[in-house]
Structure formats: structure tokens, C-alpha cells
Amino acid sequence: MSAAVEATLPRLRADFLIGGRWVEAVSGERREIVDPATGEIVGDTAFGDSRDADRALTAATQAFSGWSRTPVAQRASILARGADLLRERLEPIAIALTREQGKPLPDSRKELAFTADVFTYYAELARHRTDEWRPTSSPQMRSLVIRQPLGVVVAIVPWNFPVDLFSWKAAPALAAGCTVIVKPAPETPLATAAAIQCFLDAGLPDGVLNYVVGPVETLGETLVTDPRSRMIAFTGSTASGRRIMALASSHVKRLNLELGGHTPMIILDDADLDATIPAAVRRSFSNMGQICNAVNRLYVARTRADEFQERFVEATTRLKLGPGLEPGVEYGPMINEKQVARTESHVEDAVGRGARLLWGGARPDGDRFSKGHFYQPTVLADVPDEARAMREETFGPVAPIASFASLDEVVRRANSTEYGLVAYVFGKDLGQALLIAEQLEFGGVGINVNDVTELASPFGGWKESGIGREMGPEGLEAYLEPKHIRIRLGAGT
Numbered sequence: 001m002s003a004a005v006e007a008t009l010p011r012l013r014a015d016f017l018i019g020g021r022w023v024e025a026v027s028g029e030r031r032e033i034v035d036p037a038t039g040e041i042v043g044d045t046a047f048g049d050s051r052d053a054d055r056a057l058t059a060a061t062q063a064f065s066g067w068s069r070t071p072v073a074q075r076a077s078i079l080a081r082g083a084d085l086l087r088e089r090l091e092p093i094a095i096a097l098t099r100e101q102g103k104p105l106p107d108s109r110k111e112l113a114f115t116a117d118v119f120t121y122y123a124e125l126a127r128h129r130t131d132e133w134r135p136t137s138s139p140q141m142r143s144l145v146i147r148q149p150l151g152v153v154v155a156i157v158p159w160n161f162p163v164d165l166f167s168w169k170a171a172p173a174l175a176a177g178c179t180v181i182v183k184p185a186p187e188t189p190l191a192t193a194a195a196i197q198c199f200l201d202a203g204l205p206d207g208v209l210n211y212v213v214g215p216v217e218t219l220g221e222t223l224v225t226d227p228r229s230r231m232i233a234f235t236g237s238t239a240s241g242r243r244i245m246a247l248a249s250s251h252v253k254r255l256n257l258e259l260g261g262h263t264p265m266i267i268l269d270d271a272d273l274d275a276t277i278p279a280a281v282r283r284s285f286s287n288m289g290q291i292c293n294a295v296n297r298l299y300v301a302r303t304r305a306d307e308f309q310e311r312f313v314e315a316t317t318r319l320k321l322g323p324g325l326e327p328g329v330e331y332g333p334m335i336n337e338k339q340v341a342r343t344e345s346h347v348e349d350a351v352g353r354g355a356r357l358l359w360g361g362a363r364p365d366g367d368r369f370s371k372g373h374f375y376q377p378t379v380l381a382d383v384p385d386e387a388r389a390m391r392e393e394t395f396g397p398v399a400p401i402a403s404f405a406s407l408d409e410v411v412r413r414a415n416s417t418e419y420g421l422v423a424y425v426f427g428k429d430l431g432q433a434l435l436i437a438e439q440l441e442f443g444g445v446g447i448n449v450n451d452v453t454e455l456a457s458p459f460g461g462w463k464e465s466g467i468g469r470e471m472g473p474e475g476l477e478a479y480l481e482p483k484h485i486r487i488r489l490g491a492g493t
Helices: 003-007 050-069 072-088 090-101 105-128 162-176 190-201 216-225 238-251 273-289 302-317 337-352 407-415 430-439 472-477
Strands: 012-014 016-018 021-023 030-034 041-046 132-134 141-149 152-156 179-183 209-211 229-235 254-258 263-267 295-301 356-359 378-381 398-404 422-426 444-447 480-488
Touching (some): 041 090, 072 162, 090 105, 090 162, 090 190, 105 162, 105 190, 162 190, 162 229, 162 472, 216 229, 216 238, 263 273, 263 407, 273 295, 273 302, 273 422, 295 302, 407 430, 422 430
Parallel strands (some): 012 041, 152 179, 152 229, 229 254, 263 295, 263 422, 295 398, 422 444
Antiparallel strands (some): 016 209, 030 041
16 A cells, blocks of 8 residues: 555544443543554544543443343354454454554454454354253252353453454453453554444443553553452563562452463474475564564474575565555564564674574665664574573564474473463474474474464463463353352252
8 A cells, every 4th residue: 555545544543432432531631553664643542540440340340240141142142243243344444453553454354354253253152151060979969060250351452463362352251241341552452442343333232341541550550450350361471461460469360361472483304394484484473573472483403404594584585574554565564663672682682692694683774664663574593592582582573593403402492481372393293293292381382383373272371471271162261250059959958
């Protein structure tokens, strides 16, 4: 899309959704939203404080009684209809997502399509969930186990996949009968607000889904610490997750935390490089590396290292970088200058420790990149284990490559991190790959595939990469509280 066409796009606006109405912040404050590809202002959002958090908590608390008692089939129908409306309105919302977040328009379309699928999945899953009669110790006794919605859920959503990760939390929570307060990242509130409107138009009752934006220190901490919120669902950094755990502990709240990762990809000596190279490049640089399960470390069998590096670099040189609304662009900008600077520091640190820079390592030249937060996809070889890029989550487009001599060595090095979200293994011998996968200390492992996300299977981390699971039946159960009802048949005590 040309600059002239982009200039004709409307300025976008997001207010707060509280009690079924779109309203301003109590203070009247608003913040501008900037396109990370161009530096242009694309819209603005209401920006609140603890008073707005209190309003949202009040609305969600008041709505809980009615929503939790609404028949499951009725709740599911509303969510399914909202998903259909999202599909109908996908294109303008995808454009809004690209304008505020920077990712290429095809990626925004995919994110929104998957968001709709998540809501459809949980609508159907909720319809088929049943209570259980359990075995008892006496023929005169019956044990019924039911599961009831927890209460008010606070869903804190990051900027890298704002609409997708909204659905991972809100869809199962709403299907379970909880009410929800969504707090998006201030950088990316616009597309999520538009997606939420789809569910209001589908008939979601007032107060069931609320939406507020504001600083962590006031609005965010009020949502987490107030006793009216019974669960916090959060995706973000491990440091932020620790802070939420500490704040929520005063009321012993349930937590579902998907935190930082440091993803290894292991390329075995029998790997099919024709399939492995595209998968490795895509998972290293997709969304400019700003993904919790992006590849952070590439461990290549020593016998294949030279060939792998050569072909990986060759594939990287063909990537099309640019503003996300331009046709043909595959990779967009980073979200802000802070992320670019962090990426630069990781590359400089690795090179300073002896790594070889094979490609990239700088901001791209040219007028089309001058006003945005762009950084070249970067390939490093012979990266030592002590380099920051091999220990810390870069969250940028950097692919550090190291070689290994034995399977025991690569498993040990892959596991030598406090993180445990996702790992990948590529090799033709599936038996060997599976044995390695079983030894990896990660919540999800992909074998010959560069994504472990499946609607019907759990996603979450081991160690300091999180608590709880999203997606699959586990994602729905997270928002339900089991209750045992023991019944004596006939009279007596």
C-alpha cells in the first residue's frame, strides 16, 4: 500500500468498554497510537487509572451472577455468532492491527482468522462439557462433581499478538461462565476493541466483557489486587509474571501465566534441510522475532553446520522487509525503539564474544525504513553459550547458530536455561527425535514442525516460563472451580 493510500485511511479510536457502554476514562486522558513502520499517528485510546479499573470491576462483578447462570447453549451461541461477525469484518480489523502493531497484512489476517476459530472452538467445547458421577464408598451414597465458573477474570494481553492472545483468555473464560476485564498493551488497543465489538453485536450482555487501558502501576495493579477479581490470565515477561504472582498472593487468586521463553531448535545430522531451512527461517524471524516461541538458539549437528549456515543465510537474503501494508512484504518493523536497541545490544555482545556475523546486524538503509523501527534479519554463527542471545530472550530478528557433537551434549545445552516454553527438533529418524523430545524440559516440543499451537492441545511453559495451560480442554478447565456434592440416598444422616 502506497504512502498516499495509507494517508487516506481513517484515524482510529478506542474508548473503554464498561458495563456494555463505550466510555471515556474518568480523567479524560487519551494516548496516541503510532504506526511502528512509519511513525505516523494512526489513532488514539482512552487511558485510565485505578478509578477506571474500579468501574470495570464493579460492572464485571454485577454481571457475573446473570452470565454464570445463563444456559451453556445460549452462551455458546453468542460466542459462535461473535466469531462469525469477526470473520465478516476481518479485513478492516486486520488493517487496523497492521497499522498499530506493524506485522504484514497477511499475518494480521491469519491472526484474526485464528481468533475467530478459538471462539468457535470454546463455544462448541462448552456445549459438550458434562458433570461427573464418581464412584463412592457405599451403595447408599452418590458423588456428583460439578464445575462452576470462577468469577471475574482479568485478562492482560501483550502487544505482539494482541487479538489472538485476547481470544486465548476471553474465549474459554466467557464459555465457562466467567465475566472478563481485558487490559491490552497501550501500544495495541485498536484491533482488539474492534474485535470485542463483534461480540457485543452478537448479544453479549452488558458487563460480561469489559475493556480498559492504562498504566501497570495504577490501573493494572488495581485489577490484580482487588478481591473482586478471582483469576489473572497474563501473557508477558517472566519478570512481570513474578510481580503479578506477588500482588495476587494477598487474595490467593488463581493464575494462568504464559511467560518468557528461550526456544532451542535442534537440527539433527539426518534432517531434511529442504524442509528444515524454510521452517527455521520463518520461526526465527516471524513477527520480527517478537514471539514467545520464536527460535532463540539453533543447534546444528557439526556434520551439517556449514551447509545449514550457507543455506540459512541464502534464504534470509531473500526475505522482503518493509511496512506491513505494502503488498509482498513478509516482515515488518519492530514495535518500538526499545526493542530495536535490545536487539542491537544482543548482536554486539555476541560478536564481541567471538560470534561471526553472517548476515544483517544493522538497521536497513533507504527512505522507506527511515521513520520506522526496522532491523535486518540477522544470522550469527559460532555463538558461544555465554552470549546474551543464548541466555536471554532477544525478542528480535536474530538467529544465533551453534554446532554440537553429540545428542547428550545438545540436550544438556538446550535444557540449560530457566525457561521451558517451546523447543523444536528436526530429523528424519522419528524415533530418535521423539526420544530427544521426551528429554527436553519444555511444555511443548515440535518435531519437524515449527509451531506447536493446536486448538485442542494445551500450550504453556515449564520452569519460569509460566503456570497453567491455555488452549484445549485444559484452557476451559482453568476457568472452572470443581465442587463435590455428596448425596445420601433415602432418609438418615
